[in-house]
Each structure stands twice: as C-alpha cells, then as structure tokens.
Amino acid sequence: MELRHLHYFIAVAEELHFSRAANRLNMAQPPLSQQIQNLETEIGVPLFYRTKRQVELTGAGKVFLEKAYQITADVEKACVAAQNTHQGKLGRLIVGFTGIATFNMLPRLIPAYRAMYPFVELTLRQLGTTDQVQALLKEELQVGILCLPVVASELNFEIVCRDSFVVALPKDHPLAAESHIDVQQLAPESFIMTTRKVGEGYHDGIINICRRAGFEPRISQEVHELQTSVSLVAAGMGIALLPGSIQELNIKGVVYRRIKNAIPPLETAIAWNKNQKSPSVENFLALARSVAASIATPESLYSL
Numbered sequence: 200m201e202l203r204h205l206h207y208f209i210a211v212a213e214e215l216h217f218s219r220a221a222n223r224l225n226m227a228q229p230p231l232s233q234q235i236q237n238l239e240t241e242i243g244v245p246l247f248y249r250t251k252r253q254v255e256l257t258g259a260g261k262v263f264l265e266k267a268y269q270i271t272a273d274v275e276k277a278c279v280a281a282q283n284t285h286q287g288k289l290g291r292l293i294v295g296f297t298g299i300a301t302f303n304m305l306p307r308l309i310p311a312y313r314a315m316y317p318f319v320e321l322t323l324r325q326l327g328t329t330d331q332v333q334a335l336l337k338e339e340l341q342v343g344i345l346c347l348p349v350v351a352s353e354l355n356f357e358i359v360c361r362d363s364f365v366v367a368l369p370k371d372h373p374l375a376a377e378s379h380i381d382v383q384q385l386a387p388e389s390f391i392m393t394t395r396k397v398g399e400g401y402h403d404g405i406i407n408i409c410r411r412a413g414f415e416p417r418i419s420q421e422v423h424e425l426q427t428s429v430s431l432v433a434a435g436m437g438i439a440l441l442p443g444s445i446q447e448l449n450i451k452g453v454v455y456r457r458i459k460n461a462i463p464p465l466e467t468a469i470a471w472n473k474n475q476k477s478p479s480v481e482n483f484l485a486l487a488r489s490v491a492a493s494i495a496t497p498e499s500l501y502s503l
Contacts (some may be wrong), residue, residue, distance in 0.1 A: 200241055202274060205267045207234050208246065212264045215254045283318065287478030291320040294483070295331040295343040297398065298425045302444040303360045303467060304344055308490045312483060319479055327397035327423075335472050341480050344487075347466040348400040353473055357484070359491035360467040362442035364408070365455045367432045372454075379459045382412035389419035389437035391428045401465065405440050408462055429453055 210220040211231070221228040239246050246260035256264065283289035296305055313321060326334060331343040332351050349356065366385065368375050374384060386409075395402040409416040419437045422428050426448060428439040433452035442465045446455045469487050471480055 200238065202271070204234060204238050205271055207231060208238060209264065209267055209271065211235060211247065211254070212256055212260065212267075215256075217254065284478070287319070287480075287482040288316055289318050290477070290479050291322065292477075292479045292483060293322045293324065293339070293341050295324045295326045295334055295340040295345070297328055297331070297345050297467075298325065299346065299362070299442050299444065299465070300344040300467060302442070302447045303362065303494060304487070304490060307493070308487055311490060312486055315486065316479070316482060327393075328401065329396055329399055331470070335470055338472055338474070341471065341475060341477060342483055343470040345468060345470055346398045346401045347468050349468075349470070351470075354470050355473055356468045356470050357488070358466050358468045359487055360444075360494055361464040362444050362467065363464050364440050364458055364462050365443045365446065366458060367429055367439045367441050367445070368454050368456060369432060369435050369438075370452050370454050372438070374456065375454045377456060379457045381459045382408060382462070383414070385409070385416075385438060385440075386412070386414040388417070390416040391420045391422065391431045391437045391439045392416075392418050393425060393428065394421045394423060397423055404463075404465070408440065408460075412460065 207220075207224065210223050211217060214220040214223065217228050217232055217235075221231045224231065235247070242259075242263070244259040245257050246263055248255040248257055280289055309321070309323070312319075324334075324340065326340075326343075328345040328349060331340060331345045332349055332354070334340040335343050335354055336351065344359075347356065347358070366374070366380050374380055390405075390409075392405060393402060406416060420431055422431065425441060425445055428441060429445065429448055429450050431437065432439050433450050440458075441455075443455075469484060471484070
C-alpha cells in the first residue's frame with residue numbers, strides 16, 4: 200500500500216462516485232476502480248457497496264476513512280516540519296553568551312530572533328569566553344557570543360561589536376572630578392577584575408593596558424561577573440576598567456570616565472564550530488549581523 204492509494208480512496212469516499220473522483224484526481228475511471236479493488240484485496244475487506252445507482256461506504260470503509268484522514272494529515276505535518284527544519288524555522292538552538300553581551304547584543308538580538316523564529320526552541324547559557332570555547336568545540340553550544348582574542352582553529356569568529364573601555368569609580372573618588380583619565384593615574388588604585396577563567400583575552404587585555412602605561416595592576420578583588428565589579432566599585436572596594444556598554448548598568452554610587460590613552464577596544468564576536476551546518480545557526484548568524492550593523496559596522500568574517 201502506498202500513500203497514493205489513500206488519496207484515491209479518500210477521493211472516492213468523499214465523492215461517492217467513481218467518475219467524479221477520477222476527474223478530481225485527473226485520471227481515468229477504470230484505473231481508479233482497479234486501484235480501489237487492489238486496495239480492498241490487500242486489506243481483505245470491502246470498503247464500498249457498489250450498485251449501478253450509487254456508491255456507499257461499508258462499516259469497514261468508514262473506519263478506514265477516519266484513519267486515512269489521520270495518516271494523510273500526519274504525513275502533511277511531517278512534510279511541513281521537515282521543510283521548516285530545513286529552513287531553520289523549527290528545532291533547537293543553544294547559544295552561549297558572556298556577561299558583556301547582555302549590555303550590547305543580547306537585548307536587541309534575542310527578541311528579534313524569537314519574533315522571527317517562534318517555533319525554534321532557544322536555550323541561552325551564560326558562560327565565560329573560555330568555557331564557551333570548550334563547549335563550542337564539544338558541540339555542546341551551537342553559537343557563542345564571546346570576547347576576543349581567542350585562538351581556536353576549529354571555530355569561526357565574526358566581530359559584531361567594538362566597545363571602548365571606561366573607568367568605573369566610586370562617585371566620591373578624587374578622579375571622578377575629571378572627564379577623562381590617563382591610565383597612568385590608575386597605578387596606585389586597587390583593581391577589581393573578572394577572573395582569567397571567565398575570559399583570558401579580556402583579563403589579559405586589562406593587564407596589558409596597565410603594563411603599557413608602566414605599572415602592574417594591583418588586583419584586590421576577582422569576580423565572575425562584570426556586574427559584580429560595578430557593585431564592588433560602588434562599595435568602595437576599588438576601581439575597574441570595563442567595557443563602555445556597562446554604563447547601561449546604572450548603579451548608585453558609581454561614575455564612569457573615559458580614558459585618554461589610545462586603547463584597543465574590547466571586541467565581542469559570535470563564534471561557531473566550523474563543522475556546524477544547522478540552518479538555525481545560519482539564520483541566527485544572519486540576524487546577528489543585521490543587529491550588529493545597527494550598533495556599529497561589524498568586521499568581515501575571519502578565522503583564528
């Protein structure tokens with residue numbers, strides 16, 4: 200039995216007339232009658248009462264019609280599901296993100312993606328850059344939003360945001376009176392920083408900024424979240440060099456000041472495994488590029 204046999208049977212059952220059913224199916228009546236007879240022979244029961252005047256469903260035919268409707272509907276749903284999955288409109292997408300992404304990319308990207316692809320099961324996992332890289336290599340994540348630099352030849356990276364550094368200071372700090380601060384002025388300060396495990400590139404970048412200014416930063420507190428850094432600055436525990444987008448986090452008792460020195464910006468990138476072929480990933484990347492363009496001009500695709 201093939202799916203076409205069910206379509207033949209449904210047409211006859213709905214028309215209760217072989218000629219009309221044949222016209223509806225764009226076929227001749229004799230082959231249709233033969234197909235229905237073959238179907239009845241295969242099932243082993245009559246599906247229709249036939250007379251010269253009329254055609255009626257048997258009791259078995261009525262039951263078979265109900266099941267035939269279910270089968271053809273399920274096949275149609277399966278086809279649509281397969282098409283949607285192929286187009287990235289159905290399935291599951293697991294995305295990792297760093298804390299800084301919650302201030303630039305994520306608030307714009309996620310609502311837009313959910314609106315465009317409501318039937319994709321989107322799972323977000325907040326992870327540091329180092330952990331994201333490992334998860335992407337193990338294919339536990341399909342996409343990561345992380346901080347560069349990262350060295351991983353198995354991954355693709357595309358810059359989506361460049362963020363200038365600012366200094367977060369307690370509001371009553373002497374340097375708070377200045378509009379711009381030289382990095383050298385921070386030499387005596389106690390630094391609050393995220394741990395290196397959260398993101399090697401980000402952590403080492405701050406160390407290098409200070410070293411180029413001629414001093415080794417005195418790290419008094421290490422934290423796992425950028426937001427925690429700001430809270431500890433408000434508590435007077437020290438100062439912090441942070442991405443400028445962190446200013447969206449308006450915590451009482453903290454002021455942000457620009458830096459005079461020419462410092463390379465913090466680069467946020469989307470990352471994915473080179474073996475990743477999912478249409479959902481392609482859709483997410485395309486939308487991320489569009490969102491990035493509304494924030495700043497993204498860099499071209501490159502591999503590290």
